[in-house]
Amino acid sequence: MSFTSTWWCLRNRWCKLRSVPTNWPLLGMLPGLIRNAHRVHEYATDVLVETKGTFEFHGPVLANFNMLATSDPANVHHILSKNFSNYPKGVEFRKIFDILGNGIFNVDSELWEIYRKTTMSLMSHAKFQTSLERNVRDIIERGLRPILDDFAEQGTLFDLHDIFQRFTFDGISKLLLDLDPRSLSIGLPHVPCEKALNDVVDTIMQRHILPESCWKLQKWLRIGKEMKLIQAWEAVDQFLYPCISRKQEEMMYKTIKDEDFDVFTSYIKAYNQLTNGNNSGNVQEFLRDTFLNLMFAGRHHKCSSHLFFLALG
Numbered sequence: 001m002s003f004t005s006t007w008w009c010l011r012n013r014w015c016k017l018r019s020v021p022t023n024w025p026l027l028g029m030l031p032g033l034i035r036n037a038h039r040v041h042e043y044a045t046d047v048l049v050e051t052k053g054t055f056e057f058h059g060p061v062l063a064n065f066n067m068l069a070t071s072d073p074a075n076v077h078h079i080l081s082k083n084f085s086n087y088p089k090g091v092e093f094r095k096i097f098d099i100l101g102n103g104i105f106n107v108d109s110e111l112w113e114i115y116r117k118t119t120m121s122l123m124s125h126a127k128f129q130t131s132l133e134r135n136v137r138d139i140i141e142r143g144l145r146p147i148l149d150d151f152a153e154q155g156t157l158f159d160l161h162d163i164f165q166r167f168t169f170d171g172i173s174k175l176l177l178d179l180d181p182r183s184l185s186i187g188l189p190h191v192p193c194e195k196a197l198n199d200v201v202d203t204i205m206q207r208h209i210l211p212e213s214c215w216k217l218q219k220w221l222r223i224g225k226e227m228k229l230i231q232a233w234e235a236v237d238q239f240l241y242p243c244i245s246r247k248q249e250e251m252m253y254k255t256i257k258d259e260d261f262d263v264f265t266s267y268i269k270a271y272n273q274l275t276n277g278n279n280s281g282n283v284q285e286f287l288r289d290t291f292l293n294l295m296f297a298g299r300h301h302k303c304s305s306h307l308f309f310l311a312l313g
Contacts, residue, residue, distance in 0.1 A: 019046035020055070028058040030065070044069065065209050085109075096207045099200055099233050101285070103293030111274065115290070118270040122263060135174045139167060143184035150186050162188070169194045172298030176263050176291050177243040193239035196232035197296065203229040240288045248284075267291075 021032025036043035047055050053072035059065025070076065079087050088108040100106050104115040122128050144167055151158050166184040169191075174180045183191040203225040207215050218226035247264045264287075271286050 019043065019050050021047070021057075023058050026061050028060045028063075028065070030060050033057075059209075062211055063209060064207075064211055092212075095212070096204060099204075099229065099236070100293050100296065101289035103289040105293050105296070114270050114274055118266055119294075122266055128263075132175060135171055139170050139174070139180070139184060143167070143170065143182070147184060147186055147188075165198075166191075166194060168298055169197070169295070172295050175298075176294055177240075177247065178264070179243055179246075181239075192235040196235035199225070199228040199232040200236075200296070203232075236292060237288070240291060241284060244284050244287050244291075 021029040023029050024031060033040075033043075048069065048071045054068070054070040054075060057065075057067045057069060059067075070079075085108075089106060094106050097106055102111065104112065104119065107115065144163070147163065150156075163184070166188070170180055170182065170184050181191050181194065183189065183194045206225050215226060218224045219230075222230060251265065251268070267287060267290050268283070271283050274286075
């Protein structure tokens with residue numbers, strides 16, 4: 001066997017045995033990540049298995065792309081439960097996720113504790129589960145099934161990912177704001193807020209990769225993905241604030257009993273607890289940030305549900 005063929009065999013054997021990417025000068029471990037982008041979840045699993053559950057990823061020089069990944073249950077418990085207060089999100093995190101305001105993803109300390117307590121209490125409430133089941137069933141019957149039947153009759157190709165994103169958007173909007181935006185309708189109408197959330201995710205991802213000076217320059221020049229985020233921010237606010245105002249008006253003419261279940265009312269109570277009944281703050285801004293964070297989690301469940309539970313601790 002020649003030297004070349006021997007080297008090729010050894011190289012292939014090494015590659016099969018070793019999943020951890022090489023930390024190249026300047027480029028860091030990015031080449032290995034790109035090479036396995038088509039199987040990123042399987043690749044991450046391989047790397048974590050090989051590194052016994054904890055791995056430090058080094059990104060390119062000057063890029064904001066260094067990460068620490070862990071699947072070790074002891075580490076997860078240490079960070080998310082036992083010593084959660086020692087791991088604040090910090091200023092840099094808030095800069096990247098600025099559109100989410102003072103929602104549960106961004107805050108720490110007392111405000112985070114109030115959000116967590118309120119959200120966990122809601123999710124464990126029997127009436128929440130009933131309401132969730134009813135909303136899902138209604139959207140399936142009035143939205144999902146007719147659309148799939150129409151596609152089948154027409155023999156039309158469609159984007160299933162888009163269908164499921166519309167499904168989750170309508171569901172979370174109905175659950176939180178008692179409004180079905182009907183983005184999941186025959187013809188797949190354009191709903192600005194529904195599409196805006198995609199732009200939010202894309203821009204936040206870019207901010208994790210680019211140096212802060214680069215994306216801030218884009219924001220100042222109003223170009224690229226930062227321009228899309230500006231437009232998305234406007235679309236989100238134009239959707240949420242009228243919904244919040246409508247719900248507030250309904251509350252003025254409705255007597256809420258302690259045993260009644262209502263997501264909107266529960267967060268009003270959380271706001272009063274936070275401000276000690278002082279109405280000098282901006283309750284609409286609080287509710288906007290609250291519901292946007294929950295919609296962000298509910299709408300982009302694949303990429304952000306783990307962040308949501310991270311926020312809840």
